[in-house]
Amino acid sequence: MEEESPLTGISPPGRIAAPGEGIGQDELALAARNHGLPLEALRYEVTPAGLHYVLVHYDIPDTGTDSTPAPTPWRLTLHGRLRTPLDLSLDDLRALPSVTHRVTMECAGNGRARLSPRPVSQPWLVEAVGTAEWTGVPLRAVLAEAGVTPDAVEAVFTGADHGVERGVEQDYRRSLPLPVAVGADVLLAHTMNGGPLPPQHGHPLRLVVPGWYGMAHVKWLRDIELVDTAFRGYQQATAYRFRQSPEEPGEPVTRIAPRALLIPPGFPDFMSRTRVVRPGPVRIAGRAWSGYGPVVRVELSTDGGGGWADAEVLPQGGHPYAWQGWHADWTAVPGSHTLLTRATDASGRTQPVQQPWNRGGFGNNQVQTVSVVCR
Numbered sequence: 001m002e003e004e005s006p007l008t009g010i011s012p013p014g015r016i017a018a019p020g021e022g023i024g025q026d027e028l029a030l031a032a033r034n035h036g037l038p039l040e041a042l043r044y045e046v047t048p049a050g051l052h053y054v055l056v057h058y059d060i061p062d063t064g065t066d067s068t069p070a071p072t073p074w075r076l077t078l079h080g081r082l083r084t085p086l087d088l089s090l091d092d093l094r095a096l097p098s099v100t101h102r103v104t105m106e107c108a109g110n111g112r113a114r115l116s117p118r119p120v121s122q123p124w125l126v127e128a129v130g131t132a133e134w135t136g137v138p139l140r141a142v143l144a145e146a147g148v149t150p151d152a153v154e155a156v157f158t159g160a161d162h163g164v165e166r167g168v169e170q171d172y173r174r175s176l177p178l179p180v181a182v183g184a185d186v187l188l189a190h191t192m193n194g195g196p197l198p199p200q201h202g203h204p205l206r207l208v209v210p211g212w213y214g215m216a217h218v219k220w221l222r223d224i225e226l227v228d229t230a231f232r233g234y235q236q237a238t239a240y241r242f243r244q245s246p247e248e249p250g251e252p253v254t255r256i257a258p259r260a261l262l263i264p265p266g267f268p269d270f271m272s273r274t275r276v277v278r279p280g281p282v283r284i285a286g287r288a289w290s291g292y293g294p295v296v297r298v299e300l301s302t303d304g305g306g307g308w309a310d311a312e313v314l315p316q317g318g319h320p321y322a323w324q325g326w327h328a329d330w331t332a333v334p335g336s337h338t339l340l341t342r343a344t345d346a347s348g349r350t351q352p353v354q355q356p357w358n359r360g361g362f363g364n365n366q367v368q369t370v371s372v373v374c375r
Contacts, residue, residue, distance in 0.1 A: 016359065017118040027123045036127025042263045042287050045131070045325070046102065049193050052130030053214075054200045055107050055122060057172050058163030061220050063203055066196050074204050076188070080156075080226035083147030090204050093137050093190060100135040101185055101210060102322040104289045108213035108240060108253045112361030119361035126261060126368050131287075131322050134208045136189035140182040143226075148178070152226040155181040156233075157207050160220035168234055174218050175231035176209065185210045185321065188221065210321035211255050211291035213363075215240050243359045250358075256291030257365040258351055260298045260326065260343035264370050275372045282330045288313065289323035290345035297344040298326040304338035305353055305367075311341075332374040339370040 023031075034055045041051045064070030076093065078086040107128035112119055114126075143155070159172040180186065187208040190197060197203040202219030209216040215235065231237075241250030263286050266277035288295040294316050299308040311328035330339075342351040355366035 015120045017120050019117070021118075023113075023123055024120070027120060030122045034122055036124060037130050039127060039261065039264055042261060043285075045322075046133055046193060047130040049132065049195070049198050049201065052132055052201070053105075053107060053128045055109075055128065055214060056161070056200060057165075058161040060199050061160040061162070063160060063199070063220055065199070065203065074222065076205060076222060076224070078142065078146050078224045078226075081149040081152035081228055082143075082226050083149060084145070086142070086146050088142075090190060093142075093188060093205065096137045096141065098135050098137055098191075099187070100133050100191075101187060101208065102131060102133050102319040103208055103210045104129065104131040104256075104287075104321065104323045105208075105214050105217060106256050106259070106289075108215050108362045109360070109364075110259075111355070111364030111366060114366060115355065115357055115361050115364060117357075119359055121361060126259075128214075129259075129261070129289075132192050133194065134187055134189040135191035135194075136187040136205075136208065138184070139186040139188055139207075140184070142188065143182055148182070148226055151228045152178055153229065154178060154227050154231050156225045156227055156231045157218040157221055158223040158225070159202075159218045160222050165234055166238065170234055172218065172235060173231075173233045174216055174235050175227075175233075176216065178226075180209070213240075213253055213256055213291075215253065239360070240362065241360065242362060244357075246359065253360075253362045254291075256289065257363050258288070258290035258292070258295060258343040258345040258349050259365045259368075260286060260288035260295070260341045260351065261368050262286035262300070262339060262341045262370060265339075265372065272371070275370060277332050277372055277374050279332055279334055279374055282332045283327060284311070284330050284339065284341075285325065285327040286341060287323040288326055288343040290343065290347075290349065292349055293346035294320070295324050295326075295343045296346050298328075299342050299344075300328045300330070301340040302330050302337055305340050308342075332372070334374050337372045337374060339372055340367045342367045 110128035113123035154175045156175040189208045207218040240253040243250035266275045298311040314325040344350040
């Protein structure tokens with residue numbers, strides 16, 4: 001058992017559940033605050049804002065709304081290794097040329113609750129994902145106006161959310177290597193699905209980093225600092241690392257591993273979510289995505305993984321960072337069935353049937369399993 005934080009009296013992140021330990025009240029409280037995508041909502045190419053997954057590390061800060069100003073007017077400051085520091089209002093940003101990207105965003109901890117032993121944290125199953133159309137200003141355009149100096153190596157992004165982790169009081173803060181930060185598609189997003197950012201999604205401004213897990217998409221963004229050394233803040237150097245033991249530094253969590261999800265067919269049992277279908281032809285459909293390029297293959301098993309058949313994968317349709325639709329036909333016969341699906345992307349990465357374990361429960365893209373009764 002790891003030591004408790006002297007400041008909060010709460011077990012720090014990275015604790016592993018004891019054998020037989022069930023979900024605790026602290027995890028239930030996190031699950032009540034955050035929410036995942038109902039899997040039937042995979043039918044939408046663009047997820048309605050209220051159905052998109054949400055993870056809030058601390059509190060949703062009071063940044064006001066478009067009609068009700070915040071107690072302190074919101075500003076975005078850019079400083080550090082820049083020739084011309086900037087101090088911008090939301091109106092300043094909205095006056096700049098904007099672009100829209102359709103982006104699938106997934107929490108790095110998606111699938112954590114399926115691991116054994118279970119890392120104690122937000123207990124995601126497979127539902128921490130959503131796809132939205134984000135509109136905003138390309139970050140590289142703002143950095144070009146400010147003039148990045150040659151010695152800059154990273155951009156550090158600070159949100160307005162504030163709290164305590166592992167005894168350390170902090171703002172939520174993450175960095176990106178400069179080549180990623182000045183990439184073509186990183187956005188300072190002020191609009192979601194054609195409307196203002198909802199409070200839980202980072203109003204009035206958030207970072208959108210296509211292809212990266214959600215921890216990189218800093219919400220309630222208020223400050224960008226260009227630095228000449230690697231950022232070593234908590235969310236960068238301690239959290240979001242692939243580790244087998246607390247002592248090792250671990251590799252950083254970055255791009256989204258491939259995943260396919262199917263829309264559960266038929267109708268559900270209330271408690272178990274076991275699906276009920278009628279005998280005969282059943283269309284199985286879903287979505288697949290990867291941060292390493294397009295998904296080129298989706299396979300479906302209807303016998304618990306004993307055999308796999310290729311599904312039809314739809315093209316990306318001009319949205320290189322959004323999920324792709326797929327479908328397959330199945331003839332259901334009376335009895336119990338276990339449906340599995342897995343994706344392979346253009347880089348050759350394929351979802352595992354058995355998921356490698358890590359202490360944070362990050363990047364768990366183990367194949368989805370859906371129990372079905374045909375009667």
